[in-house]
Amino acid sequence: MNKKSSTPTMKDVAREAGVSLGTVSNVFNGAQVSESYKIKVEEAARKLGYKVNRYARGLKTNQTRTVAFICPGTDHPFFGDLANYINKALLERGYRMMLAITQYSLDMEQKCIQMVTENKVDGIIALTYNPDLRIDPGLPFVSIDRFYSDAVPCVSCDNYSGGTLAARKLIELGATKLLFFNIAPDVPGEPDKRQYGFESWCRSNGIPFESLISSDSLAFRPFLQSIRERIHDGKPDFDGIFCNTDKMAYVVCQILKEQGIRVPEEVQVIGFDGTNMFGDYLMPCVSSIVQPVQDMAETAVSLLLSSDKSQIPTLTCLPVHYRAGGTTREAVKLDYIYGTEDREQGRSNGK
Amino acid sequence: MNKKSSTPTMKDVAREAGVSLGTVSNVFNGAQVSESYKIKVEEAARKLGYKVNRYARGLKTNQTRTVAFICPGTDHPFFGDLANYINKALLERGYRMMLAITQYSLDMEQKCIQMVTENKVDGIIALTYNPDLRIDPGLPFVSIDRFYSDAVPCVSCDNYSGGTLAARKLIELGATKLLFFNIAPDVPGEPDKRQYGFESWCRSNGIPFESLISSDSLAFRPFLQSIRERIHDGKPDFDGIFCNTDKMAYVVCQILKEQGIRVPEEVQVIGFDGTNMFGDYLMPCVSSIVQPVQDMAETAVSLLLSSDKSQIPTLTCLPVHYRAGGTTREAVKLDYIYGTEDREQGRSNGK
DNA sequence: TTGTATGCGTTATCAG
């Protein structure tokens, strides 16, 4: 019957329904069509298994309802969460998501932008490290955690307050001499403010502290050495550590334990990110300053898709909060054991 | 100068270079074009900032070089890894990836398939739970961890051998009485074979064991109760547990510790997945049967893109291996502290 | 309200 075995097109539907092409188009675009025709068309479409070809539609309308998310890698829980929530926010708005992973390569970041641009995405959300990124001014772009220019809205969490909060918490929980550990990328970014907030609070409150920043993203040895040097007769001369990330905090805890120092009894550790083990928000990984990942995702998507481009803030900082996770001196309730029903998102992890 | 402020098209390039449209097309498709013309065209393209419009190209060629990955959520480390490696494999082959997250909703799974089909992807890789999924026979489809039919190639790890291996390892490491814990989804899938392998090995080797399977994906209470019942005078009447997933294993370890039982001294625990904390393969989360995630991703992509559809296996099981992760009685070296250079993938986690 | 014609940016065919 069909002239071709390929996927049916609007023309096929029109012929099948005995109406014209334009009428079929109107039906699928919600235009005014008499009820009888509408039904005929929908029936024909169903019978033929017709699906819109969004490529053809995009070519006409010049918008694809697709957004790209460019990030270093979904194997890191923070990025995995981000991808997850951005996808969710996009899907809710009827948008599709193209994922492009850069693996922390600055070249890849540029290549990915080129790639998704060729693909005519309606916008880009990116978490990048390349300070010289060429961004097409005509294509909506929202940056996460890195400020480029007033033309590129950046969304981040309130890193400065987070640093402040970490210092205050450690002191409230009984610490007296603090350390700040960070592995910093070569280029400056919003997360640097965690350190500023931390140090500023310590200074204005007369709290003794020291900071150690390493630039080698692969090695934790400098921190191991630093910790060793500060242990005298088996006792550390510090009792609180704020780490720039949860990963750092986690490793530091391992190091401390290996050195025979008890966490949190002797030394308390606070990280940054709010990492949930296995994506389950009831399972904290370490005590941490929690980034509002879902809010950040929602905000990034909203800003990107906002029709009113005139009133967009250049930098949006979303509030963080503190959460106990076993590396500070507080009880951590094992809620998940009991299968409590009061889950925030009502998510279930089948896996 | 330009008639429009919009993105330049091939026509613009042709006019700028003083050649015809067809010539420009040939240049960008690697066809034979005289060197002088080629240079002229490339210069013009660069000057105008021309980029191919893949939507238009796709409309003509009927292939988009885009593949969809449908999965429950990248917030779970296993899915995050999978998305990561599938993306990598795709990018290496010049393909783009569309990500669609279902959040474990069976309806969403079907909707996502519809969505990416409208988007004319060249194929779909999916990790789904809906047994009644309608799969378009004309669109290449590779399933992960779920067998649908001979028409849909499925890639998984060798779950059965993994179960066997877990049992054997526990015994080798000194355990004598084993437990198997699992939270199983309602529909059967490849991962069920972990249990079969485990039980089969125990039986043929005369090892006493018990299995507890729960179907409530939210609550771990049954396992808490089961553990409590098996503790007499503070001593457990078992000394090895194999859990169907690392998440399960992790929770079980928490429960055991809370009950005053030392892991791994009194009870050893092995999970399944090979979860790396923070995506760093040097940081195991628990002792585990490691799934070859990268291989699985590579294989799924290869099968999907394979031109010879006739010789595709209906089920591909990739080999697993065991890795110590601190919940069994072996030393776990903290390699990452020392910043060793011998990393398998040469990955670096800037974050 | 419904039908017809045109073009979106590209590729492919086929004469020059």
Added chain:
DNA sequence: CTGATAACGCATACAA
């Protein structure tokens, strides 16, 4: 090797 022209599937302005 080059250049004009016809699709690809859809949306839309315009005519009926």
